[in-house]
Amino acid sequence: MPNPNPPYFVQFSADPVSSATVDHSQSAPGGVASSAGHTSVSFSGKGGLTWQPETGTPRTDGIVPFYFRSVNVYFRLTDYVIQISSDYAERSCTYNATMGHEVAEHIVNPTRIMFGFRDQVVAALNRVRLPTQNAPDWVRPDQVDATEAGYVSQVGAVIRTYRQRVSAAMLQAQAASDAPDRYQTVYRQCPAAEWNQP
Numbered sequence: 001m002p003n004p005n006p007p008y009f010v011q012f013s014a015d016p017v018s019s020a021t022v023d024h025s026q027s028a029p030g031g032v033a034s035s036a037g038h039t040s041v042s043f044s045g046k047g048g049l050t051w052q053p054e055t056g057t058p059r060t061d062g063i064v065p066f067y068f069r070s071v072n073v074y075f076r077l078t079d080y081v082i083q084i085s086s087d088y089a090e091r092s093c094t095y096n097a098t099m100g101h102e103v104a105e106h107i108v109n110p111t112r113i114m115f116g117f118r119d120q121v122v123a124a125l126n127r128v129r130l131p132t133q134n135a136p137d138w139v140r141p142d143q144v145d146a147t148e149a150g151y152v153s154q155v156g157a158v159i160r161t162y163r164q165r166v167s168a169a170m171l172q173a174q175a176a177s178d179a180p181d182r183y184q185t186v187y188r189q190c191p192a193a194e195w196n197q198p
Contacts, residue, residue, distance in 0.1 A: 002122045006132050007068045010125065012075045012118045014111040017103055020080035024090060029083035036088070036186075036195070037098040039106035042079035043114070043167060049073055049159050053148045056136065065136035066147050073125065073159060075114055075166065080107055093190035101186045105177035110170045117169075121162045128154045 004010045020039075023029075030038030050072045056065040082102045088094040130151055131137040139147050176182065187195055 002119055002126065004073075004122050005126045005129075007070050007130055008122075008125050009070055009072045010118070010122055011073070012115050014077040014114065015080060017080070017107055020082050020103075020107065022099075023081060023083045024086055024095075026083060027086050029085055036085050036094065037102045038083040039102045040079075040081045041077050041107060041110055043075075043077055043110075043163075043170070044079075048075070048163070049152075049156060051152060051155075053144075054133075055141075055144055056133070058141070059138070062141065063138045064141055064144065065131075065133075066139050066144055067131040067133050067136040068151070069133070071130060071155060073121070073155075075117070075121070075163075077107075077111055077114055082107075088194075092194065094194045097186050097189040100189075101177075101183075106174065109173055109177065113169050113173055114166050117162055117166050121158070124158045124162065125155065128158060130155075 029035050032038070050070075052069040052071075054067060054069050056067070058064045082099065084095055084098050084102070088098065128151070137147060
């Protein structure tokens, strides 16, 4: 597992499954009449990239050392909402089977997928060398803003690329998890009559 080079701090995190909100109020979760359950998670970019630039004491010629104290990158899964059809009584076989599928396929699996990109993200960031206090860029004071913007643009491009890749992988996995043949394993856990109850 590669470590991020200074001044990068990279964190991948996911809320615990126990934090999920369960909505048992709708007959058709996710607006799909044939659906027993539906789960949404937030893979939000808010706060995903923060940084702290600094300049040091200028030289006699006025050139200043520019560097980043920290550049923080976050990939997070939060705000799980699990919807279970109100057609199925709480703690019934059908309710429990649906809940098990939603948790395993739409919370645990996306979490595994996201964490699977961690090393790729770190390696890509490490290829974007950033100036540090021990190895700053020496620039004119009027170049500081443009220098900062240039580095942040490079880091931002890496983050956007990998957020898109994580999102695409999650969508592909979601489609596979909800394929009819995959759902048969869920339906087989309970008598057919229980699934057909209004």
